[in-house]
Amino acid sequence: MKIVVAVKRVADPNVKVRALADSSGVDLANVKMTMNPFDEIAVEEAVRLKEAGRADEVVVVSIGSEKSAETLRTALAMGADRGILIRTEAVVEPLAVAKLLKAVAEAERPDIIITGKQAIDDDANQTGQMLSALLGWGQGTFASKLVVGDKAIEVTREIDGGLQTVSLQLPALVTADLRLNEPRYASLPNIMKAKKKPIDERTPADYGASIEPRLIVVRVHEPANRKAGIKVGSVGELVERLHREAGVL
Amino acid sequence: MTILVLAEHQDTLLDEATAKVVSAAGRMGGEIHVLVAGSGCRAAAEAAARLTGVAKVLLADEPSLSNRLAEPVAALVVSRAGSYGAVLAPSTTNGKNIMPRVAALLDVMQVSDVIAIDGPDLFQRPIYAGNVIQTVRSVDAKTVLTIRASAFPAAPVAAAAAPIEAVAMPDNPGVSTFIGSALSRSERPELAGARIVVSGGRALASAENFDTVLAPLADTLGAAIGASRAAVDAGYVSNDLQVGQTGKIIAPDLYIACGISGAIQHLAGMKDSRVIVAINKDPDAPIFQVADYGLVADLFEAVPELHTAVAAKAGA
Ligand SMILES: Cc1cc2nc3c(=O)[nH]c(=O)nc-3n(C[C@H](O)[C@H](O)[C@H](O)COP(=O)(O)OP(=O)(O)OC[C@H]3O[C@@H](n4cnc5c(N)ncnc54)[C@H](O)[C@@H]3O)c2cc1C
Ligand SMILES: Nc1ncnc2c1ncn2[C@@H]1O[C@H](COP(=O)(O)O)[C@@H](O)[C@H]1O
Numbered sequence: 001m002k003i004v005v006a007v008k009r010v011a012d013p014n015v016k017v018r019a020l021a022d023s024s025g026v027d028l029a030n031v032k033m034t035m036n037p038f039d040e041i042a043v044e045e046a047v048r049l050k051e052a053g054r055a056d057e058v059v060v061v062s063i064g065s066e067k068s069a070e071t072l073r074t075a076l077a078m079g080a081d082r083g084i085l086i087r088t089e090a091v092v093e094p095l096a097v098a099k100l101l102k103a104v105a106e107a108e109r110p111d112i113i114i115t116g117k118q119a120i121d122d123d124a125n126q127t128g129q130m131l132s133a134l135l136g137w138g139q140g141t142f143a144s145k146l147v148v149g150d151k152a153i154e155v156t157r158e159i160d161g162g163l164q165t166v167s168l169q170l171p172a173l174v175t176a177d178l179r180l181n182e183p184r185y186a187s188l189p190n191i192m193k194a195k196k197k198p199i200d201e202r203t204p205a206d207y208g209a210s211i212e213p214r215l216i217v218v219r220v221h222e223p224a225n226r227k228a229g230i231k232v233g234s235v236g237e238l239v240e241r242l243h244r245e246a247g248v249l
Numbered sequence: 250m251t252i253l254v255l256a257e258h259q260d261t262l263l264d265e266a267t268a269k270v271v272s273a274a275g276r277m278g279g280e281i282h283v284l285v286a287g288s289g290c291r292a293a294a295e296a297a298a299r300l301t302g303v304a305k306v307l308l309a310d311e312p313s314l315s316n317r318l319a320e321p322v323a324a325l326v327v328s329r330a331g332s333y334g335a336v337l338a339p340s341t342t343n344g345k346n347i348m349p350r351v352a353a354l355l356d357v358m359q360v361s362d363v364i365a366i367d368g369p370d371l372f373q374r375p376i377y378a379g380n381v382i383q384t385v386r387s388v389d390a391k392t393v394l395t396i397r398a399s400a401f402p403a404a405p406v407a408a409a410a411a412p413i414e415a416v417a418m419p420d421n422p423g424v425s426t427f428i429g430s431a432l433s434r435s436e437r438p439e440l441a442g443a444r445i446v447v448s449g450g451r452a453l454a455s456a457e458n459f460d461t462v463l464a465p466l467a468d469t470l471g472a473a474i475g476a477s478r479a480a481v482d483a484g485y486v487s488n489d490l491q492v493g494q495t496g497k498i499i500a501p502d503l504y505i506a507c508g509i510s511g512a513i514q515h516l517a518g519m520k521d522s523r524v525i526v527a528i529n530k531d532p533d534a535p536i537f538q539v540a541d542y543g544l545v546a547d548l549f550e551a552v553p554e555l556h557t558a559v560a561a562k563a564g565a
Contacts, residue, residue, distance in 0.1 A: 163431045164430040179481075215386070218384040226520060229543060
């Protein structure tokens with residue numbers, strides 16, 4: 001069984017990103033970058049399936065600049081076997097990412113594709129679902145548990161009301177949620193080994209997919225900050241103020 | 250332009266999120282139709298027909314739609330989408346699951362989690378956990394949007410009901426089957442629409458403390474209970490109570506954060522609340538930067554005291 005995992009290079013989740021002064025975008029100069037946290041979870045799950053003997057090969061794919069190769073290396077150090085970098089300097093929207101990943105899927109013929117549930121930069125939460133639709137596959141989004149069989153996969157999903165379990169015919173697509181697993185840190189020997197693992201470099205044109213954006217960014221601004229509140233001295237004062245000032249009690 | 254709204258509902262009940270998406274659709278200008286897809290869901294369709302601004306309700310009542318699996322619901326929406334200029338759904342887990350599938354099948358980009366509509370093709374949406382807001386113009390022939398319900402008022406109930414038209418289900422793609430669900434049951438209000446939310450973090454330290462320390466306060470206030478990711482990951486409460494960038498995004502009248510540090514990802518889910526109270530023993534906790542009222546205290550003393558004071562006020 002082969003598993004493909006999509007990994008995106010994003011700003012570190014602990015960074016408070018700011019809008020550029022000219023409102024044209026966000027300021028990423030000198031911002032620490034990392035693998036999208038949900039994608040780490042996706043890679044971890046694939047590697048565990050390999051370690052458990054369910055999968056034979058884990059292929060990781062990233063679409064982005066040359067620097068995205070670092071993200072692929074991180075995934076390789078976690079235990080993935082090889083990488084594909086689809087190199088472009090352009091901003092690639094989820095629909096275009098899904099089209100590129102579809103082309104990769106047609107070439108690689110994986111049994112399972114795992115993406116993160118959302119990229120923490122664009123917060124779009126749509127690439128996996130789009131890819132699944134384009135391939136005509138079933139989708140198990142927001143997964144917190146996978147049980148992989150020979151012909152089907154059971155996915156437990158985090159939904160608004162609690163949990164839902166679905167069975168998907170293979171091949172199928174899964175998007176990883178926070179509680180699917182706790183990703184490992186790559187060990188130093190594995191980081192060294194990852195340097196020798198292959199990364200195949202491509203461009204969007206190789207796949208014949210258009211990456212022309214459909215959403216034109218008109219403006220990027222920071223929301224008004226909440227005005228600083230006050231510290232109250234006691235529970236009694238809190239209740240009094242919530243009642244008289246705020247009118248919520 | 251005619252607009253299609255995919256309703257969020259529990260078959261016999263229409264969720265308030267639907268009324269909020271209908272009011273969002275109203276800002277785009279055009280006739281609004283609502284699609285109610287489910288099983289035994291006529292009651293929800295009747296409720297949708299009575300929302301102000303709704304011209305027609307499409308009712309797809311089929312056993313195969315009972316669990317809102319993305320593949321059949323998306324196939325249904327796409328089969329109806331031809332005559333619509335825009336398709337909207339709330340950014341609930343159903344909306345997030347189904348709508349990108351619809352968008353891809355229509356070959357359009359989805360605009361996710363819209364918080365403001367500035368024109369028929371101009372939308373505002375948060376990115377980077379709400380640290381910045383992006384305004385985008387869609388150049389697609391159709392627009393597919395998920396709407397952050399908490400950012401819009403609910404469309405009021407109208408005097409007259411719109412007509413309900415039954416629609417047929419296209420072939421089910423048949424690649425997925427429902428196995429089961431474990432839904433949280435609670436007498437408390439739904440987190441998504443609650444007027445007051447009492448939320449607990451890692452500091453609660455156990456599931457029992459959620460029950461014995463937070464729950465009495467929540468119940469006296471008629472509030473929903475929420476939690477940080479740390480509290481959910483530790484198993485103190487179920488996943489559906491997580492507030493934040495990747496959990497539920499809410500804007501109640503009053504949000505009381507107890508033992509929550511205020512990480513960016515948590516703030517993303519509650520910073521639009523009208524009044525925020527923070528109880529934390531660390532005076533430098535970032536949550537105080539967004540709190541209207543901060544109390545530096547041990548929650549295990551302050552929360553029971555607050556409960557007693559609120560109960561006394563209610564009794565007075
Ligand atoms: C990709 C990603 C997505 C995420 N999504 C979310 C999300 O949706 N929602 C979310 O909440 N988090 C999310 N997080 C996690 C987030 O970054 C924080 O780790 C999390 O919110 C911390 O939870 P906490 O405040 O309960 O715990 P902590 O940060 O550990 O804070 C505990 C607080 O309790 C206080 N405290 C301790 N004891 C007491 C006491 N006796 N009385 C009073 N105060 C006390 C401490 O001073 C501290 O401030 C996400 C993280 C990532 C990387
Ligand atoms: N440029 C990209 N390269 C690789 N994977 C991506 C890229 N963009 C999105 N993805 C995948 O799609 C998931 C969801 O992203 P999004 O729909 O943008 O929130 C991510 O967690 C990744 O797994």
